[in-house]
Amino acid sequence: MDMINSKKTPLYRDTGFFLENNERTKKAFADELNHPHEPENYIYSRYRNPTIVATEKHLCKIEKSEWALLYQSGMAAIDTALSIFQQAGENRWLFFSDIYGGTNAYIDEVLIKRRGIKTAHFSSENGTYDLQKLTALMDEFKPQLLYFELVSNPMLIVANAKRIINEAKKREIIVVIDNTFASPYLWKPLMFGADLLIHSATKYLAGHGSITAGVLCGNSKKLMQDAIEYRKLTGNMISPDDAYRLNEQLHTYTIRFKQQCDSANKLAHLFSRSEKIEKVFYPGLQNHPTYEYAVDLFEHRGFGAMISLQFAGKDDTEKRNKCNLFMDIISEHFYLIPTLGDVETIFLPIETVWADKYPYPGAIRLSVGIEEFEYLEKIFSNALEKI
Numbered sequence: 001m002d003m004i005n006s007k008k009t010p011l012y013r014d015t016g017f018f019l020e021n022n023e024r025t026k027k028a029f030a031d032e033l034n035h036p037h038e039p040e041n042y043i044y045s046r047y048r049n050p051t052i053v054a055t056e057k058h059l060c061k062i063e064k065s066e067w068a069l070l071y072q073s074g075m076a077a078i079d080t081a082l083s084i085f086q087q088a089g090e091n092r093w094l095f096f097s098d099i100y101g102g103t104n105a106y107i108d109e110v111l112i113k114r115r116g117i118k119t120a121h122f123s124s125e126n127g128t129y130d131l132q133k134l135t136a137l138m139d140e141f142k143p144q145l146l147y148f149e150l151v152s153n154p155m156l157i158v159a160n161a162k163r164i165i166n167e168a169k170k171r172e173i174i175v176v177i178d179n180t181f182a183s184p185y186l187w188k189p190l191m192f193g194a195d196l197l198i199h200s201a202t203k204y205l206a207g208h209g210s211i212t213a214g215v216l217c218g219n220s221k222k223l224m225q226d227a228i229e230y231r232k233l234t235g236n237m238i239s240p241d242d243a244y245r246l247n248e249q250l251h252t253y254t255i256r257f258k259q260q261c262d263s264a265n266k267l268a269h270l271f272s273r274s275e276k277i278e279k280v281f282y283p284g285l286q287n288h289p290t291y292e293y294a295v296d297l298f299e300h301r302g303f304g305a306m307i308s309l310q311f312a313g314k315d316d317t318e319k320r321n322k323c324n325l326f327m328d329i330i331s332e333h334f335y336l337i338p339t340l341g342d343v344e345t346i347f348l349p350i351e352t353v354w355a356d357k358y359p360y361p362g363a364i365r366l367s368v369g370i371e372e373f374e375y376l377e378k379i380f381s382n383a384l385e386k387i
């Protein structure tokens with residue numbers, strides 16, 4: 001085929017790659033894990049695919065990691081990140097409790113019920129994590145692995161991650177972090193000693209509510225080989241089409257997320273000034289219990305683009321009524337959608353979704369989009385006035 005003067009990596013939909021002769025076939029199979037980036041070593045798209053590798057290289061640049069691997073969802077990346085550490089003997093893993101509900105369900109249904117992993121769970125108290133209690137639990141439970149989310153969902157608790165990683169490393173505990181909410185623009189956990197990093201790329205990295213994907217990043221070659229092998233054997237590979245679209249959308253990730261953080265910060269301050277609102281959960285507000293960690297880690301680049309808020313009222317019924325009215329008013333402009341990180345502002349009622357865990361009557365979670373701040377300010381100020 002003639003060379004085309006295009007700067008893009010083509011969308012290779014091949015399921016298998018032309019290996020030419022016996023010699024080359026032998027080399028490709030022998031080198032598959034040692035040199036997975038060599039162009040002549042592509043074998044089969046479930047193993048590696050050049051369009052997917054191009055997107056993975058783009059992610060390495062953004063995350064400043066040695067390697068990145070793509071999956072068909074954030075959950076598939078989580079499954080890999082944990083499964084590659086599972087040993088034949090006893091496995092003792094420590095999880096923060098304030099993590100994505102799907103991950104907690106995976107821990108219960110897959111890790112505990114089906115695989116017999118021994119787990120311990122560490123909860124926040126008063127909107128923050130007590131490091132002393134965490135280290136005491138590390139010493140008592142003696143886990144091989146620690147898993148947490150840098151910014152929790154939906155209460156947006158920022159973990160004191162530098163100290164937590166240090167304490168884990170002193171005890172030779174593997175650290176796996178889901179950084180979906182802060183995303184690489186705010187903090188890069190691998191640079192501070194985390195072993196593996198997960199993103200639901202479905203959220204800010206893809207950012208348009210139109211791709212489901214997961215990413216795993218790391219610096220250790222051994223972990224990369226384990227993760228490639230596990231992905232190949234379980235078939236958790238992203239499609240080349242989704243990888244191609246993700247690669248394009250990554251070009252605007254930083255400007256999108258910057259704008260989203262900026263608007264969210266201004267909106268959080270606007271909400272915190274309103275007497276119609278009882279509580280605003282946003283790590284960029286000085287009264288947030290983990291504000292100091294957010295400042296330390298994010299260095300004022302931003303504080304994330306998620307805001308949770310609870311409406312004021314003399315009792316729970318009034319709070320719920322105010323919240324419902326507010327949602328009705330903003331529904332003329334924004335959608336109630338159970339996801340986050342879209343370019344458009346979307347929202348979710350907290351009590352309905354997290355009734356057992358976060359029973360805040362009359363509270364919503366906002367995922368702030370890239371709309372002009374003045375537009376958002378007008379809609380939300382008007383809605384506050386009307387309730």
Ligand code: PLP
Pocket residue numbers: 073074075076100102149153178180181199200201202212213214339
């Ligand atoms: N991690 C976090 C923090 C999430 O919020 C989600 C989904 O909402 C996931 C992981 C799972 O990602 P996915 O839906 O792409 O499988």
